Each structure stands twice: as C-alpha cells, then as structure tokens.
Amino acid sequence: MQTVEPFTRIYQRACERKGGALALEALLSNCASAEDIAVIPDNLLLGELTKKVFQSGFVWRVVRQKWPGFCDVFFDFNIEKILLMSDEMLEEKARDVRIIRNANKVFTVRHNALMIHDLALEHGSFARFIANWPTENIIGLWAYLKQHGARLGGNTGPYALRAIGKDTFILSSDVEAYLRATKVFDGGINSKRSLAQIQQQFNVWQQQSNRSLQQISQIIAFSVGDNYVGMLQ
Incomplete structure (x- = not known):
C-alpha cells in the first residue's frame, strides 16, 4: 500500500x-452539533478533560467505576470552587481513596479549570470556544489544549473532544x-x-x-x- x-x-x-x-x-x-456543544456547562467539560487525563495510561474501566467519587471529591467540577483550592488541598485530594491517587494528575484539575475560566471570560464559555473552532483545523484545537492545558497532549485532548461531541x-x-x-x-x-x-x-x-x-x-x-x-x- x-x-x-x-x-x-x-x-x-x-x-x-x-x-x-x-x-x-x-x-x-x-x-454533536455546534449548537448542542455550545450549551454544555463548563463544569461538565472540565469533568470530561479530567476523566481522559486519568484514563490516559490507565484502565479506563477503573476510572469509570470510580467516577462518582471524582465528582464528590472535586465538587462536581465547579470551576470557581476548584480555582480556590490550594496546593495543600490538592495534595489532600490526591490521597483520597475515592479517586485514583495520582498527585500529578490531581493538580491538572486546577490547571485545566484555570484554562476554562480564562476562555470563558473571553468567549462567554469554554463550550462556546470549543463549538466554534473550525474542524478543518482540528489539529489547531489539539495544539491549543496541549499548550494551555495540562496533560492534554497526544490522544488525550482528541479523546476528550470526542467525548463531548466535537468532530475530530x-x-x-x-x-x-x-x-x-x-x-x-x-x-x-x-x-x-x-x-x-x-x-x-x-x-x-x-x-x-x-x-x-x-x-x-x-x-x-x-x-x-x-x-x-x-x-x-
């Protein structure tokens, strides 16, 4: 071939x-359509990014099984609450048995929450930013997530986009x-x-x-x- x-x-x-x-x-x-993606709450999008970060290099089934614990530990991924979390609080979360205890990945939750917060200020919501990105340059969105997010390089970012319905x-x-x-x-x-x-x-x-x-x-x-x-x- x-x-x-x-x-x-x-x-x-x-x-x-x-x-x-x-x-x-x-x-x-x-x-999904751009209209459907644009109305997804940003906390759910942070949840999807987090899920894919924790699934990367790990057993996806285990992450899915523990997901209710993730939602409890991270306040249903409320952006404002997560941005108020100190390093000490995140270190404590990384020891919580309800989630997968990986400190480096736990810290990505706050980092990616900050990215979402900044984009929401500029575009109205992170969802709208994602929805409006042209698919003929979807690799540009991959690059953005890799550069401005945490642990979203490789296939992690694309898998997260696929999970929320973005064409990729x-x-x-x-x-x-x-x-x-x-x-x-x-x-x-x-x-x-x-x-x-x-x-x-x-x-x-x-x-x-x-x-x-x-x-x-x-x-x-x-x-x-x-x-x-x-x-x-």
Whole structure:
C-alpha cells in the first residue's frame, strides 16, 4: 500500500470487513452539533478533560467505576470552587481513596479549570470556544489544549473532544498505521508537519465523502487491522 486511496475504496474495504454497508453504518457514531456543544456547562467539560487525563495510561474501566467519587471529591467540577483550592488541598485530594491517587494528575484539575475560566471570560464559555473552532483545523484545537492545558497532549485532548461531541479524528494505532503505510506523513506523528499533512488528507476525504472527521477515522480503522466483525472466516 503505497499511495493514498480515494475514500470510496476505503469505505468498500471496511464494508467487506464488517459484513456489509448496513453492518458498518451501525458501528459508526455521530458527533454533536455546534449548537448542542455550545450549551454544555463548563463544569461538565472540565469533568470530561479530567476523566481522559486519568484514563490516559490507565484502565479506563477503573476510572469509570470510580467516577462518582471524582465528582464528590472535586465538587462536581465547579470551576470557581476548584480555582480556590490550594496546593495543600490538592495534595489532600490526591490521597483520597475515592479517586485514583495520582498527585500529578490531581493538580491538572486546577490547571485545566484555570484554562476554562480564562476562555470563558473571553468567549462567554469554554463550550462556546470549543463549538466554534473550525474542524478543518482540528489539529489547531489539539495544539491549543496541549499548550494551555495540562496533560492534554497526544490522544488525550482528541479523546476528550470526542467525548463531548466535537468532530475530530483520532490517531488510533490502526489509523496511524494506515496513514503511515499510505505515506500521508513520514515523520513523527505528533510533529507539526505530520499533523498538518494528516489534517489536509482528512479534509480531502471529507470533501469526497461528506462525512464527519469522526466517521472517516472510524471507517479507516474498520478498513484495516484484525477486526473482521460480522464475517465468516
């Protein structure tokens, strides 16, 4: 596989692997509208960022199981209350058995609350800032979260955006392998040059398919790798 395929070919291969078009479509998920994202309370968005930070490099299931404890410990992620927390209070929270006791990640809650607070002052809400960001430059939003937030680099920021409904592709291992094999990029996957090349190609596929970035990346993942759901082997 040496050249980039038109999206119709990728889609056809995904259909073959998943047992047909109907089976494939049933596996795809939809992103939210900008209007729906814009009205999400900022405390819920901080919660999603925090969840993805704690899930990074950890067992996601355990974080989900402990999530009610996280909400109790961090006041349902009330931005104003969290910004008033001192280092000593955060250190105490990091010892609370109701959450995953990782002090470095606990401190990100206040850091990301401050980012959200500052953006809310400028844009009316963090949700509105996210909703209005153009998806044709979604990597720019990734970069912003990485630069101004805490522990939101790599796939953590994109996974958080996906969780709140923002249209974004995810550079999963399957997607990365396909993009590298077809020479969409040839450097480090997180370099500015590589991400720009990947964004450009996703924009082309979006024009070809009229689908969301989210569904395009899902279809790519389903078109490669050992995932023959719904097929006789």
